[in-house]
Amino acid sequence: MTVDLGGAALPSENAFRLIMAIAAGAAVVALAIAAFLPRHTAEGAAEPAPVLAANRA
Secondary structure, eight states: OEEEETTEEEEOHHHHHHHHHHHHHHHHHHHHHHHTSOOOOOTTOOOOOOOOGGGOO
16 A cells, blocks of 8 residues: 655555545544443542532632
8 A cells, every 4th residue: 555656665545545534533442432431430429519600709
């Protein structure tokens, strides 16, 4: 998947497309794995109280 240009081997357009497709697939797999990671919460920690606009100074 290279093109010879002036004696130098350069990647072809199809090679760039293939690498981009592989990278996009890896990103989707990483997103799927990250979606199933459990969130870390401290034991016994209460939910934080909401901040009301009227309480701001």
